[in-house]
Amino acid sequence: MNIGEIASRAGVSRSTVSYALSGKRSVSAATRKRIQDVIDELGYRPNAAARALKEGRTRTIGLVIPPASTRLTHMQLGFVASVVEAAGHADLDVLLSPSGGDHDRSFERLLSGGRVDGVILMEIRLEDSRVRRLQDTGIPFVGIGHTARALEMRWIDVDYATLINQCVHHLADLGHTRIALINRSAALVAAGYGPGHRAREGFTAALAQRGIQGIDVECGDDVLAGRDCITQLLRDHPGTTAAATINEAALPGIQRGLEEAGLAVPKDFSLTGVVGRTWAEEFRPPLTAADVPAQDMGAQAMDLLLECIADPTAPFRNILLAPPVSLRSSTAPAPSRPHRG
Numbered sequence: 001m002n003i004g005e006i007a008s009r010a011g012v013s014r015s016t017v018s019y020a021l022s023g024k025r026s027v028s029a030a031t032r033k034r035i036q037d038v039i040d041e042l043g044y045r046p047n048a049a050a051r052a053l054k055e056g057r058t059r060t061i062g063l064v065i066p067p068a069s070t071r072l073t074h075m076q077l078g079f080v081a082s083v084v085e086a087a088g089h090a091d092l093d094v095l096l097s098p099s100g101g102d103h104d105r106s107f108e109r110l111l112s113g114g115r116v117d118g119v120i121l122m123e124i125r126l127e128d129s130r131v132r133r134l135q136d137t138g139i140p141f142v143g144i145g146h147t148a149r150a151l152e153m154r155w156i157d158v159d160y161a162t163l164i165n166q167c168v169h170h171l172a173d174l175g176h177t178r179i180a181l182i183n184r185s186a187a188l189v190a191a192g193y194g195p196g197h198r199a200r201e202g203f204t205a206a207l208a209q210r211g212i213q214g215i216d217v218e219c220g221d222d223v224l225a226g227r228d229c230i231t232q233l234l235r236d237h238p239g240t241t242a243a244a245t246i247n248e249a250a251l252p253g254i255q256r257g258l259e260e261a262g263l264a265v266p267k268d269f270s271l272t273g274v275v276g277r278t279w280a281e282e283f284r285p286p287l288t289a290a291d292v293p294a295q296d297m298g299a300q301a302m303d304l305l306l307e308c309i310a311d312p313t314a315p316f317r318n319i320l321l322a323p324p325v326s327l328r329s330s331t332a333p334a335p336s337r338p339h340r341g
Contacts, residue, residue, distance in 0.1 A: 003090075003303055009038045014299065015089035060093040061305060062116040064107065064130065066123040073221060073249045075276040075294050076122065079144055082298025083120055090306065092117075099130055111137050118305045120144065124155070125192035140308040142301050145194050146318070154304050156297050156319040160195045160246060160274060161202035163290040166325050167244040167272045168206035168214075170288070174242075175334035176270060177212045180233055182245035182254065185225070186218040199246045199274070215240060219250045226253025227260070234261050241334045245273035251283055266332035272325070285329035293323060 007017045012031060020027045020035045027035075063083050066076060080096075087094045095116060099107035107130065110116060116139070121130060124145035131153060134141045143155035164181065171179050181203040183189060189196040200216055207214040215237050219229035229250060233240060234257075245251070254271070263269045265285060277291040300319055307314065 003306075004299060006035065006038050006042070009042070010035045013089075014086070018090045057117045057309075058115060059091065060095055060116050061087060061302075062095045062097055062110045062119040064097050064099050064110070064119060064121045066098075071221070073276075074278055075248055075292055078276055078278075078292075078294030079122055079298050079301075082295040083302060084298075085295075086299040086302035090302065107133075111139060118142070118309045120301050120305055124194055126194055126197060127192050138312070140305060140312050142304045142308060144297060144301050147194070150318065151316065154308055154316045154318060156301050156304065157321070158195070158274065158290075158292055158297075159320050159322040160198040161205070162322050163202065163274045163325070164199045164244055164246065165202035165206040165209075167274070167290070168203060169210065170272060170325060171242045171244065171270055171331065172206070172210040172212055174270065174331060176242040177334070178215075178237065178240045178242075179207070179212065180215040180217055180237070180240050180243040182226075182229060182233075182243050182247055182250065182273075183216060183218050184247050185220045189218055195246055203244065219245075219247050221247060221249040223250070223253035223256070226250030226255075227257040228253070230254045230257035231261065234263075241268075242270040242272075242331070245271070246275070248273075248275035248279040251275065251279055251287070255283065266330050268335050270331040270334075272331050280326070280328065283330065288325065288328045288331045290323050290325045293321065297321070 003014055003017050007014045012035065016027060016031060017035055020032050063080065065080065066072065084094050095110065097106050097110040111133065118140040119134060121141055121143045122145065124131065124143045124147060126148040128147050131147055143153055145157050146153065146155040168179055181199065183199060184193055184196045203214060203216065215233065217229055217233055219225050258265060258269055265271055272288040274290045274292060275287065276294055280287040280289040280291055304317060
């Protein structure tokens with residue numbers, strides 16, 4: 001049970017619940033009673049969290065943004081925005097910090113001197129030195145994403161393996177027998193980027209389950225990379241009629257490359273994947289996809305962090321999301337005569 005669920009049951013906003021718990025702003029007696037009645041009914045114990053945030057804390061949390069990219073994708077920006085909004089509702093400030101490469105000193109400064117009460121870590125790798133460092137410091141932290149050892153930390157994540165598996169089965173049901181996975185960049189995958197590896201696992205499993213051929217393609221996170229990626233895919237693997245992707249930033253370039261190849265979506269080529277809803281709805285035609293709920297994930301990560309700040313010794317609570325694949329307009333039966341270059 002978390003603040004969002006209490007707010008829903010009490011018929012108020014998250015911020016109202018946060019203000020009622022923290023005492024930082026006035027809440028009417030009637031509203032406070034309604035919130036307390038829900039808390040009592042559900043057995044929620046918020047008092048420790050409220051005290052933890054009131055007793056000499058910095059009232060600041062750190063948000064560690066991706067270490068391996070010079071720009072944030074729309075989905076990543078969604079995570080940042082939702083964390084900042086949720087922190088505001090809890091009357092907390094957010095200190096942004098990059099990490100990795102030349103930014104290691106920034107990450108170390110975040111962890112030193114009691115600057116923050118807790119940390120939310122984005123874009124986690126299967127083996128992630130930042131997780132080790134946070135564990136060593138004892139600072140409460142939560143991941144948006146998780147390492148290869150799922151039980152070693154608190155986290156919220158998307159089930160990329162299951163969702164890409166479902167996307168491939170959807171394409172196979174439509175008769176596609178040569179399908180590509182358009183992954184994230186080679187550098188990210190080589191560095192152990194979790195979603196890239198889990199997407200590959202789901203992709204490989206689905207190919208084996210359906211007895212069809214697949215091509216795993218790594219692609220940079222920008223328009224030009226997307227265009228070059230799809231152009232090379234069609235040249236090197238003629239007969240490919242569909243793709244699933246987790247690379248939303250490359251989607252405009254993928255679309256451009258298909259158009260330059262004279263292929264119409266979905267008549268000649270079907271496309272699906274796991275991306276943010278905005279990207280899916282702005283694609284033309286709208287993209288059949290599992291929509292990553294970035295806004296909700298940031299808010300839930302904040303709830304997990306507040307719980308951790310209140311009681312760092314409490315058992316870890318993890319959240320794995322598998323949003324349904326929304327059928328839009330970018331997938332169709334495989335063409336009878338696939339493109340041959």
